[in-house]
Amino acid sequence: MTKRKQTFIDQCIAHADQALRTVFGEPIGSGRENPAQPASDNELSATDKAESIRLMRVNHAGEVCAQALYQGQALTARSQKTRSKMTQAAVEENDHLSWCRQRIHQLGGHTSLLNPAWYAGSLAMGAASGLLGDKWSLGFLAETETQVVKHLEGHLQRLPADDSKSHAILQQMQTDEAKHQATAIKAGGVELPVPVKKMMTLMSKIMTTATYRI
Numbered sequence: 301m302t303k304r305k306q307t308f309i310d311q312c313i314a315h316a317d318q319a320l321r322t323v324f325g326e327p328i329g330s331g332r333e334n335p336a337q338p339a340s341d342n343e344l345s346a347t348d349k350a351e352s353i354r355l356m357r358v359n360h361a362g363e364v365c366a367q368a369l370y371q372g373q374a375l376t377a378r379s380q381k382t383r384s385k386m387t388q389a390a391v392e393e394n395d396h397l398s399w400c401r402q403r404i405h406q407l408g409g410h411t412s413l414l415n416p417a418w419y420a421g422s423l424a425m426g427a428a429s430g431l432l433g434d435k436w437s438l439g440f441l442a443e444t445e446t447q448v449v450k451h452l453e454g455h456l457q458r459l460p461a462d463d464s465k466s467h468a469i470l471q472q473m474q475t476d477e478a479k480h481q482a483t484a485i486k487a488g489g490v491e492l493p494v495p496v497k498k499m500m501t502l503m504s505k506i507m508t509t510a511t512y513r514i
Contacts, residue, residue, distance in 0.1 A: 334399050335472040336465035342399045344407075348460035354411030354512050355455050358464055359473070360400035361412045361511040365422040366393045369444065373428020373437045389441070389480050396476065405422055405464070405474065413513040438489030445481035447504060449474055 310483075342351065370390040404411055412418070428438040452474040459466050 302446055332395050334402060335468040336399065338462050339464040339468040342464055343464040344460060344462055348462065351458070352460055352463045352466050353404060353407045356400050356404050356407070356469075357412050358457065358508050358511045359411060359452070359470065360397065360404060361362035361418055361507065362451070363368065363393055363397040363400060363417055363505065364412075364415045366390075366444070366448075369426035369429075369441070372423040372428070372429040373441065376427045376430030376437075389483070392476055392480070396469075396473045399473075403466055403469055413514050414420060414510060418507060418511075426447045433488045435488050436492075438487050438491075439486045439492050441508060442481050442484035443492050443500060444487040445477045445484065448477045449481065451508070452477065452505070486494055 329475065367390060374390070401411060426437075426440075430437045452470050456467060456470050456474070459470070
């Protein structure tokens with residue numbers, strides 16, 4: 301009994317640490333090199349710099365949501381295999397979180413003040429999807445990544461052409477997200493009902509619109 305209680309307490313501490321790192325600190329990623337490192341550091345106009353900050357802030361907030369979703373799904377996943385896939389994806393998403401945060405600071409901006417709220421809401425959604433069963437949890441993950449890939453494509457078109465570093469980050473993120481989507485489907489994720497997809501799209505729009513400004 302004591303061992304089980306201790307294990308549960310350890311898990312709570314680990315998840316709390318992950319949440320704090322995600323929202324306020326520096327998350328632990330896979331150690332990959334920031335793809336912006338070798339890219340040209342072109343000087344941007346004040347207007348272009350402001351636009352890059354806003355777009356990268358949205359992408360950073362999206363990664364905060366992704367971390368919360370993965371954590372919530374891992375908490376309620378029914379199989380160790382699914383839990384492991386969520387954990388591995390979360391590590392790679394931490395790379396994205398760090399890259400976006402670093403780029404925002406390089407540009408002289410700040411991350412979204414709404415991140416704690418986005419994290420809490422996404423954690424609840426992730427846990428709820430996990431309770432429905434692994435195939436639905438993986439399906440939710442696959443649909444999330446599908447929408448993220450489209451979202452990144454739009455941002456790549458909107459970013460100032462001279463912002464090579466931000467472009468490099470988003471291109472690598474897009475590649476990783478597509479891989480996560482394919483992995484989730486291969487692992488048994490099912491296609492979500494159309495109303496659920498539309499609800500996810502609406503919630504994403506609310507988040508991105510608010511984060512672009514705050």
